[in-house]
Amino acid sequence: MESFQPKNKKTLLKETIIEYFLIVAAIISILTTFGILFSILFEAIEFFNLRSFTYFITGSEWSPGTPNSKFGAGAIFAGTFVITFIAIAVSLPIGVFSAIYMSEYATDNIRTTVKPLLEILAGIPTVVYGFFAAITVAPTIVHIADLFGLDASFNSALAAGIVMGIMIIPVISSLSDDVINAVPDSLRKGSLALGMTKAETIKDIVLPSALPGIISATLLAISKALGETMIVVMAAGMNANKFSINPLEDMTTVTVQIVTALTGDFEFNSPDTLSAFALGLILFVVTLVLNIVSVMMIKKFKEKYKMSNL
């Protein structure tokens, strides 16, 4: 579609200016990404000039603020992994099964009421979840563990992980619901006509077809769990030197340590503060890779079923 070029020189000038303004606005979003990348990268490089990169990745002693401070983030990565694992263990089955019910069993009426309700879970501010985890869930877990004669921490990884799992249920259910809906109906009808029960159809036909989409949703959920800050700051531990896979013990995460390093009274150019940017760089790279893989998988799914509205 071509429009008239304005004949009036003044109008032409005005329109060109507006168009340039629009281009500049579009560039700002690109600048933001690069801004994040470079602001983290430069400070992280400065950190790695002061401290060894290999020890950062593999070491296990994290002692900022002390003389001879050491920065080995092994235990931090382990804690992050455990809490993320718990969160996914909670949200993946609940999210996928909720999506199955909504798209395969529920009537349209139920679907239109329940879906927004689930979205509320995603809209609740994370600081609110953090309070819930710290004040309600953590003491309950300590209490229950006590009944079994177990010793649980008030900052247990389990409390933070479970609440984080609740938070990301809608991430998984919403995207899974979309992909399950996108599986062509002919596949279901074919299977039902061959005498399979509805459950068998879903299990053996629908879910395998929707698998790339579900995996993509899970990757997004993992990325969200890794980057989640407030829940773990309020409900998880601070000790960055303890290796453990017992979910009842307190564990710390990358995001907790970023907040700790930047809200402490350290000088900005000390390795203590800069360590936050090194952790931030790892977080940025990992979540970016997860997002890109997730987008690629959903693209494949779209191409397979010739979809355009996902």
Next chain:
Amino acid sequence: MKKSNNKNVFYDPTLAKRHSKAKVFKGFALGSLVLSLLFLALFLSDMVAKGKSAFMQTYIQVEVTYSEASIKSYRKAIERKYLHLVSRSAIRDIPMNAKKDPSLMGTKQLMWILADDQVDMYMKDQYYKLKDKDLKTLKTLITNNRIEKRFNTIFFTQGDSKIAENSGFASAIIGSIFTLLVTMAVAFPIGVATAVYLEEFANPDSKWSSLIEININNLAAIPSILFGLLGLSIFINLFGIPRSSPLVGGLTLALMTLPIIIVSSRAALRSVPASIRQAGYGLGLTKIQVVRDHVLPLAFPGVMTGSIIGLAQAMGETAPLIIVGMIAFIPDSPTSIMDAATVMPAQIFTWAGMPEKAYIERTAAGILVLLSILISLNAIAVYLRKKFEVKWQ
């Protein structure tokens, strides 16, 4: 093949089992959905149960003596046995009252005074710490009807305080308003302009526009705390914007809100049919005139809906604001975007970390206030969409 009495050639002996398995499967699916809704219900009821008591506050009727001695030392203004029952913040104000109204001097007044947080907790049947002596005095006061619970106006009119019963949410609300004004002033025009550029001007097949598109998708998925790192190293360290100010917080949130506004505005622009544009060109309008006078007004309800949802998300964001220093103890409301300020979620975070039990109900009450604002915003967005959205054939 098992022998069966059934003559039906299609008879499958495992069928009953398969059907019961199918039922179990459906039960699982329904159970998961119910479970996630149950989480939501449990969570909301827990917040209401914890927070509703904070909307009432206990007051005590005591005799206040206005004399030279009580002006010099406010501890002498009320009887000694009540001293531990009333709030420190309230009796500190007694000399000020006398200054405002000199006729009070030399008189004794029966006044309702804010109670100490421990008294308040006792009245609300929560965990309290009171000495036996004070508890006895308190019980006599209760039998004499000199204790009363009133609506907690302090919570909505005052800022944070180290004295639990005197702390309020007002400065956080005002801080949030300032911060979000900055956010929307930056994110709205840039977001809409980017959407207009991508939808109306850019060639959709060019590398340039697909680069911008990939970028926006990535931006939406970057963990929020990393935006805080950007705010710290670029806005604060490079541009020298003051720490803890609504300006730096608002700018940081603006970058996070951008992708939401861009994506929803693009969807709204795309839903305007090409015939509108063709008619405009046919009448000799320039491209900018068509977009400005015809396409944008028609897409406006969608743009607004997306912006309100983005605003709601920015309002609940905490992590990046902690990094740029918006969690300092701030008793006064900010008066400009350069003042130190705190925002609602950051205030909730600060209170949640306080050791005194009296802050727990305030934290939950703050959460209730924040959630009601968020729910109203989302309801407005849904209403706008329903009311103004144009359905094209």
